[in-house]
Amino acid sequence: MAEARALNQPGLLWQNRKGFLSAHTVDITGGLLFLLLAIFIVWPVITVLVKGVFGPEGFTLEFFREFFTAYYYQSFLNTLLLGVLTTSVCITAGFCIAYMTTRGPRFLRIPLKGITLLPLIAPPYIFALSLIMLLGRSGFITKAFNLGWDIFGFPGCVIAQTLAFLPLAYLIIENTLSSLDPSLEDSAANLGASEGKILRSVTIPLLTPSFLKAILIVYVMAVAEFGNVAILCGRTPFLAPDIYTIVTGVEHDFNMAGVLSMFLVLPCVIIFMIQDYLIRGKGYVTVSGKPISAEPRHMTPHILIPMIVISFIACGLILLSFGVVGVGAFTKLVGIDNTFTLSHILDWRANEALINSLKVSLLAGLFGALLGVLIAYVVIRGKFRGRSALEGLYLAGFTLPGTVLGLGYLFAFNNPPLLLTGTMIILVINCLFRFAAVGMEAGITKLQQLSIEVEEASLNLGASTVTTFRRIVLPIIFPAAMYGFMYVFMTTMVSLSAVVFLTSPGSPLASVFIFQWAQYGYIGLASATVVKLVVIVGICLAIIQYMSKWTGLSITRRG
Amino acid sequence: MGDERKSMLVLDDIHKSFGEVQALRGVSTDVKEGELVTFLGPSGCGKTTLLRVISGLTKSDSGKIVLEGRVINDVTPDKRNVQLCFQSYALFPHLTVAGNIRYGLEVHKWKKERIKERVEELLHLVHLDGLGNRRIDELSGGQQQRVAVARALALEPKVLLLDELFSNLDANLRVQMRTTLHEIQRRVNITTIFVTHDQVEAMTISDRLIVMNQGIIEQVGAPIEIYEKPNNEFIASFIGYVNILKGEVKSTGKDTEPATVSTELGDLEILSSEKDIKAGREVYLIIRPETVYIGSLEEAIEVNKFKGTIKSIMYAGSTVKYVVDIEGRDLFIDQYDPTTLGIRSMGDKVVVTIPRNVHILKE
Numbered sequence: 060m061a062e063a064r065a066l067n068q069p070g071l072l073w074q075n076r077k078g079f080l081s082a083h084t085v086d087i088t089g090g091l092l093f094l095l096l097a098i099f100i101v102w103p104v105i106t107v108l109v110k111g112v113f114g115p116e117g118f119t120l121e122f123f124r125e126f127f128t129a130y131y132y133q134s135f136l137n138t139l140l141l142g143v144l145t146t147s148v149c150i151t152a153g154f155c156i157a158y159m160t161t162r163g164p165r166f167l168r169i170p171l172k173g174i175t176l177l178p179l180i181a182p183p184y185i186f187a188l189s190l191i192m193l194l195g196r197s198g199f200i201t202k203a204f205n206l207g208w209d210i211f212g213f214p215g216c217v218i219a220q221t222l223a224f225l226p227l228a229y230l231i232i233e234n235t236l237s238s239l240d241p242s243l244e245d246s247a248a249n250l251g252a253s254e255g256k257i258l259r260s261v262t263i264p265l266l267t268p269s270f271l272k273a274i275l276i277v278y279v280m281a282v283a284e285f286g287n288v289a290i291l292c293g294r295t296p297f298l299a300p301d302i303y304t305i306v307t308g309v310e311h312d313f314n315m316a317g318v319l320s321m322f323l324v325l326p327c328v329i330i331f332m333i334q335d336y337l338i339r340g341k342g343y344v345t346v347s348g349k350p351i352s353a354e355p356r357h358m359t360p361h362i363l364i365p366m367i368v369i370s371f372i373a374c375g376l377i378l379l380s381f382g383v384v385g386v387g388a389f390t391k392l393v394g395i396d397n398t399f400t401l402s403h404i405l406d407w408r409a410n411e412a413l414i415n416s417l418k419v420s421l422l423a424g425l426f427g428a429l430l431g432v433l434i435a436y437v438v439i440r441g442k443f444r445g446r447s448a449l450e451g452l453y454l455a456g457f458t459l460p461g462t463v464l465g466l467g468y469l470f471a472f473n474n475p476p477l478l479l480t481g482t483m484i485i486l487v488i489n490c491l492f493r494f495a496a497v498g499m500e501a502g503i504t505k506l507q508q509l510s511i512e513v514e515e516a517s518l519n520l521g522a523s524t525v526t527t528f529r530r531i532v533l534p535i536i537f538p539a540a541m542y543g544f545m546y547v548f549m550t551t552m553v554s555l556s557a558v559v560f561l562t563s564p565g566s567p568l569a570s571v572f573i574f575q576w577a578q579y580g581y582i583g584l585a586s587a588t589v590v591k592l593v594v595i596v597g598i599c600l601a602i603i604q605y606m607s608k609w610t611g612l613s614i615t616r617r618g
Numbered sequence: 619m620g621d622e623r624k625s626m627l628v629l630d631d632i633h634k635s636f637g638e639v640q641a642l643r644g645v646s647t648d649v650k651e652g653e654l655v656t657f658l659g660p661s662g663c664g665k666t667t668l669l670r671v672i673s674g675l676t677k678s679d680s681g682k683i684v685l686e687g688r689v690i691n692d693v694t695p696d697k698r699n700v701q702l703c704f705q706s707y708a709l710f711p712h713l714t715v716a717g718n719i720r721y722g723l724e725v726h727k728w729k730k731e732r733i734k735e736r737v738e739e740l741l742h743l744v745h746l747d748g749l750g751n752r753r754i755d756e757l758s759g760g761q762q763q764r765v766a767v768a769r770a771l772a773l774e775p776k777v778l779l780l781d782e783l784f785s786n787l788d789a790n791l792r793v794q795m796r797t798t799l800h801e802i803q804r805r806v807n808i809t810t811i812f813v814t815h816d817q818v819e820a821m822t823i824s825d826r827l828i829v830m831n832q833g834i835i836e837q838v839g840a841p842i843e844i845y846e847k848p849n850n851e852f853i854a855s856f857i858g859y860v861n862i863l864k865g866e867v868k869s870t871g872k873d874t875e876p877a878t879v880s881t882e883l884g885d886l887e888i889l890s891s892e893k894d895i896k897a898g899r900e901v902y903l904i905i906r907p908e909t910v911y912i913g914s915l916e917e918a919i920e921v922n923k924f925k926g927t928i929k930s931i932m933y934a935g936s937t938v939k940y941v942v943d944i945e946g947r948d949l950f951i952d953q954y955d956p957t958t959l960g961i962r963s964m965g966d967k968v969v970v971t972i973p974r975n976v977h978i979l980k981e
Contacts, residue, residue, distance in 0.1 A: 251696040357694075
């Protein structure tokens with residue numbers, strides 16, 4: 060990648076000619092992007108973190124001392140443990156399904172893959188809703204079998220998070236597994252290795268970098284995730300919901316929220332460093348190449364059966380959850396009054412929230428796409444120092460826990476001149492800065508394909524720089540912009556963790572609306588809104604899929 | 619050919635389909651002990667599938683695979699005693715050179731000291747002494763290929779299968795590796811089945827060629843047989859460059875007398891080993907470009923000599939490839955040694971001599 064970028068740097072178009080954007084303009088744009096980054100990502104985060112060490116009397120470690128009192132410290136440990144549990148289960152399930160869909164019987168491949176990816180079109184907390192309906196205090200199963208037990212606490216959080224993050228884990232592992240030359244495994248088999256031995260000595264060692272990547276992403280997401288945990292935590296304390304409670308509840312303790320945020324960001328930073336060290340230090344063999352449709356492998360029962368069982372359980376739970384939420388949307392009061400009703404679906408309050416979400420998502424998508432492409436452009440074409448830092452910081456914004464960035468916006472934009480709290484603008488800005496990195500990465504990939512020779516060729520053929528931009532650069536970068544738009548749009552539609560701090564009570568977003576009604580126990584209304592949201596996002600995904608065929612940018616390449 | 623050696627591998631009517639595609643449509647053949655046999659054919663002719671079937675990595679739909687008299691259809695790939703070298707080499711990128719060669723030995727639980735000895739022995743055999751601790755990506759293509767061969771030979775298989783082994787190498791290295799492989803094969807005297815689409819490669823290294831097309835065997839024979847006496851047009855044009863002339867037999871020669879065939883160029887006298895050509899029959903004549911002679915216009919026009927004009931010239935070092943237009947019909951002619959014989963010019967009028975020894979296609 061470094062080489063490809065180096066090739067692109069001294070752009071003839073930008074260096075020797077008066078271009079559509081001169082080198083100077085690119086540099087100024089780069090400076091502007093740094094400024095935006097500082098205002099909308101760095102500053103809010105610092106505002107939150109500083110709250111942890113600055114009280115009314117100036118610098119203090121008092122809040123830290125308080126943190127280590129039993130409750131919050133326990134919350135921190137619980138969050139770390141939740142991350143470990145969710146990551147282990149999620150990666151195991153993701154690997155089994157990926158193995159089945161790339162090496163298993165052909166008739167299982169498409170159904171398993173389809174079901175595993177289904178959660179992508181739903182808000183992550185769909186699983187919290189379905190688990191409450193099934194195994195909550197008055198859930199279908201709890202009542203039917205008269206269980207004296209419910210799902211709240213660790214079990215619920217781990218299951219819900221596992222299912223919510225399964226598509227990501229699956230996509231990362233599957234991506235490598237499908238590019239792994241099947242002749243390596245064939246060759247091991249030919250040399251006498253059993254299926255188990257092949258897995259241990261060939262397949263898994265070669266997947267190590269993907270495993271590390273998947274572990275990192277799932278762990279960071281599990282630690283930072285808000286929706287499922289907040290709905291399902293019960294009496295078990297976790298950091299993200301605790302921050303929400305102490306900020307919005309009676310306590311109003313912003314300083315402790317600052318400390319908790321630090322401890323929420325800390326594991327993410329540490330695990331990033333570990334991963335970076337592992338991947339750089341050990342020089343793992345990376346698998347690259349085109350995906351190959353491998354012939355189904357002959358699997359011995361002691362490999363096949365556990366893999367099938369795990370895959371089927373995961374996919375079964377996903378289907379069940381979607382089904383249950385679908386049923387919940389048309390049931391008066393799940394578990395108590397199981398009669399059919401249309402009142403939830405017809406509830407006008409949900410429609411208002413959905414329209415708000417659509418507005419915010421469209422705006423965030425539009426500006427997020429522009430921002431993403433602009434950064435990509437500057438990173439590839441600019442010649443000033445710190446271009447890669449620009450990319451890295453925007454990526455960091457993408458991986459920061461939403462709770463922290465939501466809180467940061469709440470603190471940072473509460474005063475003039477940037478008094479934005481309570482407006483729709485703050486929601487748009489928050490989402491576009493958090494999610495623009497995906498469009499940026501797509502843009503960088505696309506621009507890297509546009510080697511400087513292509514531009515030289517165009518100029519050489521007599522085209523003006525404007526024509527070169529219009530006929531060569533624009534068509535290449537346009538798909539990335541469209542892709543960035545769809546990603547920001549979709550994610551904003553379902554995102555909860557940050558916007559939950561930023562919506563004004565009068566005009567909530569759909570995700571916040573669902574979350575709040577679910578918290579109050581209005582599962583039917585929440586489910587009905589989820590159903591509508593899934594339909595809207597599903598339509599968008601269909602458009603992305605169509606576009607990815609058209610543009611060659613696959614959404615599965617994201618991992 | 620009356621080969622006295624015993625059969626190592628017998629294939630009997632092997633069929634294999636992938637959905638609608640029939641990859642193998644009844645392949646039968648017999649490979650002798652210590653022999654190097656090449657399956658030659660265009661891509662997609664089923665040769666790689668055949669190797670996978672022999673190795674057991676792919677199951678055939680029907681037919682028998684017999685190794686040393688034992689039917690091995692249901693023997694799993696790890697117990698077949700047949701080793702496949704993949705086109706991509708399929709070397710384990712996370713293991714060292716020695717780690718790769720050792721892999722099969724470890725799986726078969728050889729003793730440590732024996733493994734060590736065997737690895738050294740194999741590294742020596744493939745000329746990679748001292749490179750055991752290298753990472754795979756530190757090796758050149760030719761070295762990687764020799765690691766693949768060493769790994770396959772480690773367990774002393776009965777049969778070695780090589781799939782398009784040289785296709786990833788550049789032209790010079792390819793020639794060099796052919797020699798190395800030939801030498802290794804002779805040294806270990808292992809029954810080897812080679813698969814390629816490169817006819818020069820196939821002819822230079824093989825004892826016997828098996829030409830395949832669209833899932834069936836077209837012809838089996840020594841390289842010279844296949845080259846000089848191809849069974850049909852496909853083989854004739856697949857094995858080298860060829861002129862195919864359509865003609866009608868005018869008269870058949872008695873005993874040693876030549877037969878006369880009227881072709882697009884005019885009448886040709888040919889001596890054929892084919893005894894059953896009858897007058898009036900339509901035939902195809904196979905004329906290899908290097909057998910045709912180009913002479914000056916002063917030569918007297920007699921039998922098998924035709925006047926023509928040089929239409930195209932391609933200089934290729936050891937040869938010059940001409941296209942000569944004879945009465946509107948293009949004839950490919952290779953002339954060796956341009957250094958001594960010189961090169962003609964475009965538009966030159968020449969006299970072309972077609973040899974009497976011409977192969978007639980049976981069909």
